[in-house]
Amino acid sequence: MPNILLADDHDLVRDTIAAYLRTVEEFNVLTAPDLGGALELMAGIDSIDLLILDYNMPGMNGLDGLVQAREAHPVAKVAIMSGVANRDVANAAMDRGAHGFIPKSLTADTLVNAIKFILAGERYIPFDFGSNDPREKTSGEFANLSAREMQTLEKLCLGLSNKEIARDLDIQEVTVKLHVKNLLSKLGVSNRTQAALFAKERHLF
Template identity: 70%
Template sequence: MPKILIADDHDLVRDTIAAYLESVDDFDVRTAADLDSALEAMRGGDPIDLLILDYNMPGMDGLNGLDRARMAYPGTRVVLMSGVANRDVASTAMKHGADGFIPKSLTAVSLVNAIKLVLSGERYFPFDYGISDTGAAPSGAFATLTVREKQTLEQLCIGLSNKEIARNLGVREVTVKLHVKNVLSKLSVSNRTQAALLAKEKHFF
């Protein structure tokens, strides 16, 4: 059973996310109200598999809190969560070794799938926030994708079905099917699994 620690100084946000995660999957979720409490809770107990840190809570001091957590517990995957942080913060977090960046605007289904992706050893950064390893703009076939096609590919990367993608993007399922078809064609791959693997290989999410 994966052990997750959510650190957020907003009681409602923290407790709601924790309760939801425990209700929908086999997660063992613990909580803390600030960075120091989170790091203290990790001492001496069972290893935490995933630490989710709110970017703006007490003790974080920008990305210094991320660095502290990674240095103290190098075996734990660490993800930042924020409702206000912008692309620059997410990009810098990637360079500091964060395993993911989760906007609080993410849908519940996408949140669960993002967490599963990180626990599997991958990194999760939404298209609107992430950058490539070089920091350059998307190139080659990826540069030809429209905004909707990029959003669709992102959802494919976290394993969502066409029906789930349609609900998340607020479009009809037939529209998602068209986006998927266009993504496969533009990336010159034959199925959605290959598209997701290529996106991960190129760090395009």
């Protein structure tokens, strides 16, 4: 059971998210009201798999708190959560070693998916968060994908490799690579993880 520590100075937000995560998934969720409390709690626990830090809470001092947490507990994955930070802050957080950036505007289902991706070793940031790219503003439109590209996207959502997709669809692996390349371009995303997130967040499959 993954150990998650959620640090946020807003009691209602912290307690509501923690209660939801405990209900929908087999997460062991601990909470803290600030960075100092989180680091103190982590010092007395054998293992925290994911530390989620609110960007604006006491002790953070911008992203300095992220760096401090990473240095104190280099094994734990750390994500930044915020309801006000922009894309530049998100990118800066990732550059400083965050394993994910989680906007508070995410839906509950997407929040859970984001946490799962981070725990699985992926780096998470919503690809269309704060974007000015017009391709990314037309999210949810899959009409320009071919039937085979849709099948490929469905397999990506299941976490299958190109070789596994080729076997399932009875086509050559090089053909799968072409389908993946084309659907990434059509969806305006940069990798297969983002494509899977795009589809899952819109409940395509």
